[in-house]
Amino acid sequence: xxxxxxxxxxxxxxxxxxxxxxxxxxxxxxxxxxxxxxxxxxxxxxxxxxxxxxxxxxxxxxxxxxxxxxxxxxxxxxxxxxxxxxxxxxxxxxxxxxxxxxxxxxxxxxxxxxxxxxxxxxxxxxxxxxxxxxxxxxxxxxxxxxxxxxxxxxxxxxxxxxxxxxxxxxxxxxxxxxxxxxxxxxxxxxxxxxxxxxxxxxxxxxxxxxxxxxxxxxxxxxxxxxxxxxxxxxxxxxxxxxxxxxxxxxxxxxxxxxxxxxxxxxxxxxxxxxxxxxxxxxxxxxxxxxxxxxxxxxxxxxxxxxxxxxxxxxxxxxxxxxxxxxxxxxxxxxxxxxxxxxxxxxxxxxxxxxxxxxxxxxxxxxxxxxxxxxxxxxxxxxxxxxxxxxxx
Numbered sequence: 001x002x003x004x005x006x007x008x009x010x011x012x013x014x015x016x017x018x019x020x021x022x023x024x025x026x027x028x029x030x031x032x033x034x035x036x037x038x039x040x041x042x043x044x045x046x047x048x049x050x051x052x053x054x055x056x057x058x059x060x061x062x063x064x065x066x067x068x069x070x071x072x073x074x075x076x077x078x079x080x081x082x083x084x085x086x087x088x089x090x091x092x093x094x095x096x097x098x099x100x101x102x103x104x105x106x107x108x109x110x111x112x113x114x115x116x117x118x119x120x121x122x123x124x125x126x127x128x129x130x131x132x133x134x135x136x137x138x139x140x141x142x143x144x145x146x147x148x149x150x151x152x153x154x155x156x157x158x159x160x161x162x163x164x165x166x167x168x169x170x171x172x173x174x175x176x177x178x179x180x181x182x183x184x185x186x187x188x189x190x191x192x193x194x195x196x197x198x199x200x201x202x203x204x205x206x207x208x209x210x211x212x213x214x215x216x217x218x219x220x221x222x223x224x225x226x227x228x229x230x231x232x233x234x235x236x237x238x239x240x241x242x243x244x245x246x247x248x249x250x251x252x253x254x255x256x257x258x259x260x261x262x263x264x265x266x267x268x269x270x271x272x273x274x275x276x277x278x279x280x281x282x283x284x285x286x287x288x289x290x291x292x293x294x295x296x297x298x299x300x301x302x303x304x305x306x307x308x309x310x311x312x313x314x315x316x317x318x319x320x321x322x323x324x325x326x327x328x329x330x331x332x333x334x335x336x337x338x339x340x341x342x343x344x345x346x347x348x349x350x351x352x353x354x355x356x357x358x359x360x361x362x363x364x365x366x367x368x369x370x371x372x373x374x375x376x377x378x379x380x381x382x383x384x385x386x387x388x389x390x391x392x
Contacts (some may be wrong), residue, residue: 027088031110031222035063035084039115043142065289067304068095071324075184077242078132079083079338081306081323092126093117097234098306098321107137156268157327158334158346160368162206162233162247167259169228171220186230186241186265187217193235198253198260205248205262208233231260241265243345264368266346272329278329287353288324292387300387307335309385324350332369333360347383357391 041059044051048220058073066077069081082097086108094109104123109116110128113284118137120127127136165172172184187292193212201209211231224272247264281292291302297313308321326333335347348369349362363370370382380383 002168028086031086031088031099032063032066033253034110036065036116038062038146039143040146041141042144043140045140047132047138047272059140060146062280062305065304066284067306069305070182078208079323079336081338083303094122095119106382115143115145117141117143157271157325157330158266158267158336158348158368159236159330161236161239161241161265161267161346162208162267163212164205164251164260164264165228165242165248165263166232167261171218171224172261182221183244183263184219184221184223184242186212186219186244188230188232188236188239189216190238191215198231198258200223200255201252202252206233206252236267239267239269241267245345271325271327271332274329277327277329281326284326284328284351285324288326288358292358293389294385294387299390300385309340322346335362349382358385358387358389360387362384 038059041051041056041061044056044059055073060071060073062071063084066083066085067081068084069079071077081099082095082104082260085094085096086092091107093106093111095104095106096102097104102123103127104118104119104125106119106156107127114379116130117140118127118130119139119141121138122132122134123139125135129136130140131137135164157320158318169247171182183234183288196211196213197209198211207318212235213231215229218228218349220226225273237330244263244265247262249262251260251262252258253260271338288302288307289304290302294300294309300307301308301310302324305323305325306321306330308319311318318340320337320342322335322337322339322343326337329349331352332348333351333366335349337343337347338346346364349360350370350373351361352373359373360383361370361373361376361384363376370376373384376382376384377387
């Protein structure tokens with residue numbers, strides 16, 4: 001009977017271990033569920049450096065599924081996104097950054113609408129307690145949950161602006177493969193709209209013959225400010241243009257005496273902020289989750305708000321990764337690319353989700369976004385993704 005007793009003891013021990021592991025997993029899921037949503041940063045400290053009140057107002061942390069995105073609120077509008085893994089028993093917090101492939105070791109404390117995260121030295125050492133010092137916490141974030149209204153204020157979708165600038169404008173360069181535009185951003189104020197027709201154009205970008213002349217303030221690549229005039233394809237109100245890039249060949253007008261550079265740039269517009277639209281956006285994003293097949297060699301993987309298009313065709317291997325934003329009211333989808341072809345720019349499209357079938361069209365329509373799938377052909381009318389969910 002002794003061997004039987006030993007076997008029973010082993011089974012009992014294994015049962016206890018399994019139950020404990022299951023309990024830890026449930027608690028981790030509960031903590032992760034309680035972290036979902038947007039968080040404002042109340043306090044930010046790295047070593048001896050503390051962020052000012054004005055600086056922390058621009059910062060934000062968002063948890064979507066198991067993805068955490070940190071926005072430092074700088075002029076470059078940087079974002080750091082990665083997968084988080086929690087251990088409620090030890091309060092261990094791992095943040096694996098997507099773009100850097102680095103794992104940041106930390107500890108956390110979650111109490112209702114208050115969250116504290118302390119990262120160790122260079123993210124390589126896990127702190128033992130919430131105490132600033134090279135052996136414990138080197139980077140401390142103290143967070144407060146954003147309420148629904150505060151989260152809505154941040155919701156925007158992208159639009160695309162087509163515009164011309166006189167080639168003689170000081171500090172502006174034509175964008176080539178090796179030379180940028182020399183423009184960081186353009187501030188377009190409210191003001192009188194003047195219509196302008198360029199005579200004797202060698203061609204008309206997007207068929208636009210009449211342009212909107214606006215006086216603007218431009219921040220150049222060297223951070224100097226200059227004032228000038230641009231010709232917009234249409235009136236877009238008071239906005240800030242960013243991610244300025246080449247929009248086509250130069251335009252020559254006025255019997256060959258004037259030359260214009262053609263540019264495209266992104267700007268933000270407010271998304272539908274109704275509670276119904278926000279709830280539907282979350283529901284649609286949940287429906288996006290998982291692996292989707294375009295073909296045998298091409299798949300799309302969506303985890304949280306991160307979408308990757310992975311092409312494994314021989315000689316065409318490429319992975320494009322970025323953050324997606326949905327607006328169910330207009331069926332708009334923005335894909336802010338951070339890696340791969342088109343990195344640092346936003347692809348603008350529309351989507352259609354029906355169970356295990358998903359269509360996304362990144363088109364060439366007005367504002368850089370089409371409004372319908374009708375009659376659209378991949379390659380001819382933009383980039384059409386026809387996806388089928390891959391079963392586990």
